[in-house]
Amino acid sequence: MKRAWTLPVSFAAGGALLAAGLVVDGSSGAAAATFLVFVLIAGLHSPLAFPRSVGALEAQHRSAVDGRPVVYWRAGCKYCLRLRFRLGRNAGRLHWVDIWSDPAGAAAVRAANDGNETVPTVVVAGRAYTNPDPEWVRGQLASSV
Template sequence: MFKKDPSRSRRPAVSHAEAVTHVEEGGVAIYWRPGCPFCGMLERGLGPDAERAAWTNIWEDRDALAFVESLNGGNATVPTVVTRTEHFVAASPAQVAAAKGLIAEAGKVL
């Protein structure tokens, strides 16, 4: 079901549908796009824990793009971190730390 994105070895690339299932099962999904400096900051900040989340490229999945826009007031703002109970854009060191904590606590990992 999940495959590693060859351009980003720690990012298990999944479709939006797979990300939704992963979140419903207690996991963490991260919506991202290529060239996003904040996405790179998040991945680096997560370190090896990055592979425990489901990563969905909003430029490759229209459903993912629409979902991110629905969460962010019509904006395709990434990286958007999603769990069953919350979502936020991880654009600061504090938000990266929060994402790392959510992944550590997640009941479902890849």
């Protein structure tokens, strides 16, 4: 879990340091704006931007029951962010597995991607698709209902 927060905390700390420098220079308005931008970037790269993750085994079980795809992701991945935001409200209907907080999820991704932890990896009906088009994923979700 610590690994998933390294990048967001780094963004927030860097923004705080930059803002502190601007305050010392007498630019408190610019400091506040700079800090806010860095906090927003940190939030986008954190697990908070994604629906709540479940473990890989739980996600596989739920997918077997309801037919919804499983998405393996990690914090800081721009392709995962793209998928998440392009899916919009439908993202909450998928089963999300954070590979940095679930070793079984990381192992499933490595098994599907020749030993690489390439995300997002979406599993539909037992078949893995690496970095699929968000519209395709939306279509798979619609057909699973």
